[in-house]
Amino acid sequence: MTRRLWDDDERLIEDLAEAVHATQPLADTIAAHAEGALSWRTIDEDLLQASLTFDSSLEAAAGIRAEPGQTRLLVFTSTPLSMELEVTQDEVVGQILPPGPGEIHVETPDGTEYSVSTNESGFFELPSLPADAVRLRCDTATGRVVTDWVRL
Structure with missing residues (x-):
């Protein structure tokens, strides 16, 4: 069976889409950690x-x-x-x-x-x-x- 060039391209695009989709939870986690870190910037003033x-x-x-x-x-x-x-x-x-x-x-x-x-x-x-x-x-x-x- 002969492989067509566009089949490889489609598989590459599917793999890329899957990889990008898998990073979304990581991006959400990083954003949540950054938000938490920013909330601590005035903790000394809040406590005092x-x-x-x-x-x-x-x-x-x-x-x-x-x-x-x-x-x-x-x-x-x-x-x-x-x-x-x-x-x-x-x-x-x-x-x-x-x-x-x-x-x-x-x-x-x-x-x-x-x-x-x-x-x-x-x-x-x-x-x-x-x-x-x-x-x-x-x-x-x-x-x-x-x-x-x-x-x-």
């Missing part, structure tokens, strides 16, 4: 999130905003660090607890970031902040903490 536990601009019982122009106090609490902020019309000052030297990184939703240092007592002063929400990340020898997003 400091929650806003006090905001003087809201009267806790009534839920009424404070008068404009008053000093606003905010407290972010976590373990091992906490952060207190005092926001006035002209400045934002704060302290990390326990007190000590550190670096405060201010982040905005658009990715803008700048840093200020704390002194030995944990005190720091921020330059004027954008009107948009910010998140503060504090790095010290004791640990790292990231605040909730907040509009100051």
Whole structure:
């Protein structure tokens, strides 16, 4: 029996289609692993999130905003660090607890970031902040903490 050339081509195409089809589960597995790896990129921040536990601009019982122009106090609490902020019309000052030297990184939703240092007592002063929400990340020898997003 004589083999026709196109029979070999058809068999080759079938084998190729079978090989490509067999790689689909592998591609799905690789995509799932990549997705899982990406979800871990912010795990440190997720675990070290400091929650806003006090905001003087809201009267806790009534839920009424404070008068404009008053000093606003905010407290972010976590373990091992906490952060207190005092926001006035002209400045934002704060302290990390326990007190000590550190670096405060201010982040905005658009990715803008700048840093200020704390002194030995944990005190720091921020330059004027954008009107948009910010998140503060504090790095010290004791640990790292990231605040909730907040509009100051």
